[in-house]
Amino acid sequence: MSRAITRVLLSTSLTLALFLHHSVLVHAIPTDTTAAMASKSGSILKSALNAISQRGSTTDNLNSNACSYPSRPVPGSVNGSASPFWMEKIKHQGKAPFNSDPEGYKVFRNVKDYGAVGDGVHDDTAAINLAITSQNRCGGGTCHSSTVSPAIVYFPQGTYLISAPIIPYYYTQLIGDAKVPPTLLAAPSFDGFAVIDANPYIPAGGGAQYFQATNNFHRSIRNFVIDVRQVPPEKQQGTGIHWQVAQATSLINIVFEMSAAPNTAHQGIWMENGSGGFMGDLVFNGGKFGIWGGNQQFTVRNITVNNAQTGVYSLWNWGWTYQDVKFNNCQIGFDISTGGLTVETQTTGAQTIIDATVTNTPIFIQTSQPSNGSLAGSLVINNAKLTNVPAAVRVASNGAIVLAGTSPLVRTKTIASWVQGNVYKGNSGQAHFTQGNVEAPTKPSMLLDSQGKVVGKAHPQYADHDVEDFVSVRDFGAVGDGVTDDTKALQAVFDKFSSCKIIFLDAGFYVVSSTLTIPAGTRLVGEAWSVIAGKGPAFQNQLKPQVVVRVGERWGQSQQVTEITDVVFTTVGPAAGAIVVEWNVRQPDGVQAGAGMWDTHIRLAGSKGTNLEASTCPQFATGSYDPCYAAFMSLHITPSATGYFEGTWVWLADHDLDLEGEGMITVYAGRGILSESQGPVWMIGTASEHHVIYQYNLVRAKNHYMGLIQTESPYFQPKPAVPTPFRIDPAYHDPKPFEGSASSWALAVKDSQDILIFGAGLYSFFVNYSQDCVKTRDCQTQIATISSSSSNVNVYGLSTVASVYQLSVDGVGVIDQKDNVDGFASTVTVWRSAR
Numbered sequence: 125m126s127r128a129i130t131r132v133l134l135s136t137s138l139t140l141a142l143f144l145h146h147s148v149l150v151h152a153i154p155t156d157t158t159a160a161m162a163s164k165s166g167s168i169l170k171s172a173l174n175a176i177s178q179r180g181s182t183t184d185n186l187n188s189n190a191c192s193y194p195s196r197p198v199p200g201s202v203n204g205s206a207s208p209f210w211m212e213k214i215k216h217q218g219k220a221p222f223n224s225d226p227e228g229y230k231v232f233r234n235v236k237d238y239g240a241v242g243d244g245v246h247d248d249t250a251a252i253n254l255a256i257t258s259q260n261r262c263g264g265g266t267c268h269s270s271t272v273s274p275a276i277v278y279f280p281q282g283t284y285l286i287s288a289p290i291i292p293y294y295y296t297q298l299i300g301d302a303k304v305p306p307t308l309l310a311a312p313s314f315d316g317f318a319v320i321d322a323n324p325y326i327p328a329g330g331g332a333q334y335f336q337a338t339n340n341f342h343r344s345i346r347n348f349v350i351d352v353r354q355v356p357p358e359k360q361q362g363t364g365i366h367w368q369v370a371q372a373t374s375l376i377n378i379v380f381e382m383s384a385a386p387n388t389a390h391q392g393i394w395m396e397n398g399s400g401g402f403m404g405d406l407v408f409n410g411g412k413f414g415i416w417g418g419n420q421q422f423t424v425r426n427i428t429v430n431n432a433q434t435g436v437y438s439l440w441n442w443g444w445t446y447q448d449v450k451f452n453n454c455q456i457g458f459d460i461s462t463g464g465l466t467v468e469t470q471t472t473g474a475q476t477i478i479d480a481t482v483t484n485t486p487i488f489i490q491t492s493q494p495s496n497g498s499l500a501g502s503l504v505i506n507n508a509k510l511t512n513v514p515a516a517v518r519v520a521s522n523g524a525i526v527l528a529g530t531s532p533l534v535r536t537k538t539i540a541s542w543v544q545g546n547v548y549k550g551n552s553g554q555a556h557f558t559q560g561n562v563e564a565p566t567k568p569s570m571l572l573d574s575q576g577k578v579v580g581k582a583h584p585q586y587a588d589h590d591v592e593d594f595v596s597v598r599d600f601g602a603v604g605d606g607v608t609d610d611t612k613a614l615q616a617v618f619d620k621f622s623s624c625k626i627i628f629l630d631a632g633f634y635v636v637s638s639t640l641t642i643p644a645g646t647r648l649v650g651e652a653w654s655v656i657a658g659k660g661p662a663f664q665n666q667l668k669p670q671v672v673v674r675v676g677e678r679w680g681q682s683q684q685v686t687e688i689t690d691v692v693f694t695t696v697g698p699a700a701g702a703i704v705v706e707w708n709v710r711q712p713d714g715v716q717a718g719a720g721m722w723d724t725h726i727r728l729a730g731s732k733g734t735n736l737e738a739s740t741c742p743q744f745a746t747g748s749y750d751p752c753y754a755a756f757m758s759l760h761i762t763p764s765a766t767g768y769f770e771g772t773w774v775w776l777a778d779h780d781l782d783l784e785g786e787g788m789i790t791v792y793a794g795r796g797i798l799s800e801s802q803g804p805v806w807m808i809g810t811a812s813e814h815h816v817i818y819q820y821n822l823v824r825a826k827n828h829y830m831g832l833i834q835t836e837s838p839y840f841q842p843k844p845a846v847p848t849p850f851r852i853d854p855a856y857h858d859p860k861p862f863e864g865s866a867s868s869w870a871l872a873v874k875d876s877q878d879i880l881i882f883g884a885g886l887y888s889f890f891v892n893y894s895q896d897c898v899k900t901r902d903c904q905t906q907i908a909t910i911s912s913s914s915s916n917v918n919v920y921g922l923s924t925v926a927s928v929y930q931l932s933v934d935g936v937g938v939i940d941q942k943d944n945v946d947g948f949a950s951t952v953t954v955w956r957s958a959r
C-alpha cells in the first residue's frame with residue numbers, strides 16, 4: 125500500500141443420543157487416522173456418553189439418515205494412475221458472485237480444457253496461461269488486486285512442457301492432481317525468470333512489477349513436480365518458482381528437480397521481497413539453491429533439500445521460522461547474509477530454526493559476518509541433529525567456526541538449544557549477548573510427535589477419497605450469491621452430512637444471518653477460498669456479541685477429527701457484535717492436530733460484498749464509526765478446544781482489495797485471536813493484523829506452539845486510542861491498554877503456562893496514518909506484554925518494528941528496542957519468563 129513509500133517502509137498488508145452411537149462407532153473415520161481412531165473409539169464413546177449425561181439432551185446435530193465414511197480408501201483410489209483426483213471429477217459449480225459475469229465466469233479451470241496436452245512433447249505454456257488469464261482476471265500489470273475473479277487452475281496427471289513462465293494472476297490457486305502430481309517440465313530452451321512467476325517484472329518497466337510485493341495475497345501452488353533439469357545447468361533460468369508474495373499464500377507438496385552438476389545455477393524458489401506467508405512439504409533435489417529468499421517474514425515447515433550446493437540462502441528478513449528442515453548431502457545448509465544493522469543495510473534479522481536434521485553436509489549454517497560480542501543478526505537453533513556435519517555454525521568472512529559440528533570420531537551431534545544474539549529473562553531489561561548454548565525450553569510433550577519434534581500436519585487434500593465421498597453445498601440448496609441468506613441451507617447440509625461426507629463448499633459468497641454451527645467431525649473443503657459471511661442485526665451489537673461460525677458445540681465434548689481448508693470467514697458490515705469464528709473442537713485422544721484449519725483465513729472488510737469498502741469507509745472518514753464496524757472479535761479458541769492452525773491470516777483490511785490503486789480504508793474490529801485453550805494448540809505461520817485492542821491474546825492458556833506469528837497495529841491509532849470505538853470487556857478478558865497514546869497490543873499473555881513462541885514479527889508502522897515514527901522507531905511505546913503470573917513462557921526471535929519497548933511484563937516496558945537494533949526491526953533473540 126502507501127504507494128510512495130520505499131520498500132522497507134512498506135508494511136505487510138501492505139500486510140447421540142443416537143447420533144453419537146452412530147457417528148462414533150461407525151464413521152467419522154478418516155482413512156489416515158483409522159487405526160488411531162479404532163483404538164480410541166472406546167474412550168471417545170465414553171466421553172460422548174458423558175457429554176450426553178452432562179447435558180441431558182444434546183443440541184448436536186442428530187442424523188437420522190446416517191451415512192458413513194468409507195473405512196478404507198475406495199479401491200483403486202490410492203493407486204493414483206487408475207483414477208484422477210476427486211477435484212478433477214467433482215461437479216464444477218463454483219461461482220464468483222461479484223464478477224461482472226457471475227453466471228459465465230468459471231472458477232475451476234482444467235488446463236486441458238484450454239488446450240494443454242500434458243504429454244511432455246507439446247508446448248503447453250500458452251494453454252496454461254490462457255487457463256489462468258481468460259475471462260478478464262486480475263494481472264498483467266494493470267490490475268493489482270481483486271477478489272471478484274478467483275480461480276483454481278487445475279492440472280491433471282501428466283507432463284507439461286513449459287517454454288516460458290506460467291504467470292498466476294491474483295487470487296489463483298495452481299493445483300495438480302494430488303494422487304500423481306503432474307510434472308512441469310522446463311524445455312531446454314526455457315529462458316524466463318522462473319517456471320512459475322508469481323510477480324513478473326514488466327519488460328522495460330523500470331523495475332515495475334505486476335503486483336505490489338507486500339500486497340500480493342491469495343495464492344497457492346500445490347502438488348507438482350517442477351523439473352528444470354533440461355535447462356543447461358549454468359543458467360539461472362532453471363528456477364522453479366519466483367515467489368514474491370505476501371499473506372494468505374502457500375506452497376504445498378512440491379518437488380523441485382534441478383541439476384546437481386558442479387556448475388549448476390538452478391534454484392528451487394527465488395524470492396527477493398514481500399510479506400509472507402507459509403510454505404511446507406517441499407522437496408528440493410539438486411540445484412545451487414533450494415530456496416533463495418528475502419522477505420519480511422515467512423514460516424517454512426517440513427522441507428527436505430538433497431544434493432544442493434546451498435539448502436537455503438537468506439538475503440534479508442525481519443524474521444523467518446524454519447520448522448522440521450532436512451538437509452542431505454548439501455555443501456551448506458543455511459547460508460545467511462548477516463551484519464546489516466541499519467535500515468539501509470538490512471540483512472537477515474532473525475533466523476529461527478527448530479527441529480533440523482542435517483546429514484553429510486560440511487556446513488550446517490554459515491553467516492556472512494561474525495557476530496562476536498554483539499548482535500549482528502539473530503540466530504536460534506533448537507533441536508538440530510547432525511550426522512557428518514563438521515561445522516555447525518561458521519562465519520564466511522573470516523572462516524571462524526563458531527560452533528563445531530561432528531568429527532570423524534564423533535559422527536553425530538545434537539544441538540539442543542544454541543543462540544547468537546541478546547538473551548533476556550523475566551523483568552530484567554539487561555541484554556546478555558550470547559553466542560552459545562542457552563537452557564532449552566521445556567516443550568510440553570503434547571505438542572511433540574513421536575520423534576520429539578513439534579507436530580506438523582500437511583494441509584489435508586483427501587487424495588485417497590473418491591468423488592462419491594464428497595457432497596456439494598450447492599447440490600443441497602445453498603446459493604452463495606452474496607445476497608441470499610444461506611443459513612438454513614448450509615446448516616442442513618452440515619447436520620445431514622458432517623459425520624459421513626466431506627463437505628465441498630463450492631466457490632461463492634455464502635451469507636448467514638445467525639450462528640452457523642459446523643459440527644465436530646466435519647471436513648469442510650472450500651474452493652479458491654469460498655466465503656462464509658455473517659450479516660445482519662444478529663451481529664451488530666457489541667454489547668451482545670454473537671458467533672457467526674461456531675466450530676463444534678461449545679460446552680459439548682466436541683471431540684472428533686475436524687478439518688477446514690481453503691475457506692474465508694468474514695462479515696458484511698456493519699458487524700460490531702460479530703465473533704467471526706468460535707473454535708470449540710477438540711482432537712480425538714491420540715490424534716495430534718486432529719482439529720484444525722489450513723489455508724483458511726478470517727479476512728474482514730476491504731472486499732466486494734462486505735459493505736465495508738472504500739465507498740463506505742474511506743481512509744479519512746468524518747462521520748460516525750457505526751457503518752465501519754467489521755467485527756467484535758475474529759477468532760476465539762475456547763478452553764476445552766485444541767487446534768492446529770496453519771497459514772491462517774486474520775486480517776482486518778487496511779486497504780480495499782477491489783479498489784484500483786489499493787486505496788486505504790478505515791474500519792474497526794475489536795479483537796484478533798483470543799485463546800483460552802488448555803492445548804495443544806499449534807499456530808504455524810499465522811498472522812493477526814489491525815484489530816483495535818489486541819492481535820493475539822492468551823488468557824489462562826496452556827501448551828501452545830506459535831511460530832511465526834506476525835502482527836500489525838491499526839494504522840489510524842492512536843486516533844482514536846484503544847479501546848475506541850470498542851470498550852474493554854472483562855467478559856472477554858480484554859487486556860488493559862498501556863499508558864499513554866495507546867495502540868493495540870500485538871501480543872498479551874496472562875495467567876498462562878507452557879507457551880513457546882518461536883518467531884514473532886510484531887509491527888507498528890503508523891501514528892494516525894503517518895509513518896514518520898518509523899524512522900524514530902517509536903510509533904507506539906509498548907507492543908507485547910506477558911503477566912508475571914505466567915510460567916514457562918519462552919519467546920525466540922522476537923522482531924518488533926517501531927515500538928519503544930519490545931516486551932513488557934505486567935504492562936510495564938522491560939526490553940528497550942534500542943539495545944537490539946537489527947536493521948529495520950529490533951530483535952530479541954531469547955526471552956524467558958521468570959518462572
Ligand SMILES: *[C@@H]1O[C@H](CO)[C@@H](O)[C@H](O)[C@H]1NC(C)=O
Pocket residue numbers: 131331337396397
Ligand atoms: C524487490 O527486491 C529486488 C531485489 O532486491 C529489488 O530490485 C526490487 O526493487 C524490490 N522490489 C520492490 C517492489 O521493492
Ligand SMILES: *[C@@H]1O[C@H](CO)[C@@H](O)[C@H](O)[C@H]1NC(C)=O
Pocket residue numbers: 203205
Ligand atoms: C498401481 O496399479 C498398477 C496397475 O494396476 C500396478 O502395476 C502398480 O503396482 C500399482 N501401484 C501401487 C502403488 O499399488
Ligand SMILES: *[C@@H]1O[C@H](CO)[C@@H](O)[C@H](O)[C@H]1NC(C)=O
Pocket residue numbers: 377378404405406407426580581582
Ligand atoms: C513432509 O513432506 C513430505 C513431502 O511432501 C511428505 O511426504 C511428508 O509426509 C511430510 N511430513 C509431514 C510431517 O507432514
Ligand SMILES: *[C@@H]1O[C@H](CO)[C@@H](O)[C@H](O)[C@H]1NC(C)=O
Pocket residue numbers: 494496497522524
Ligand atoms: C571475531 O572473531 C574472529 C575469530 O573468531 C576474529 O577473526 C575477528 O576479528 C573478530 N571480529 C571482531 C569484530 O571482534
Ligand SMILES: *[C@@H]1O[C@H](CO)[C@@H](O)[C@H](O)[C@H]1NC(C)=O
Pocket residue numbers: 744843892893
Ligand atoms: C490525522 O491525520 C490526518 C491526515 O494527515 C489529518 O487530516 C487529521 O486531522 C489527523 N487527525 C488527528 C486527530 O490528528
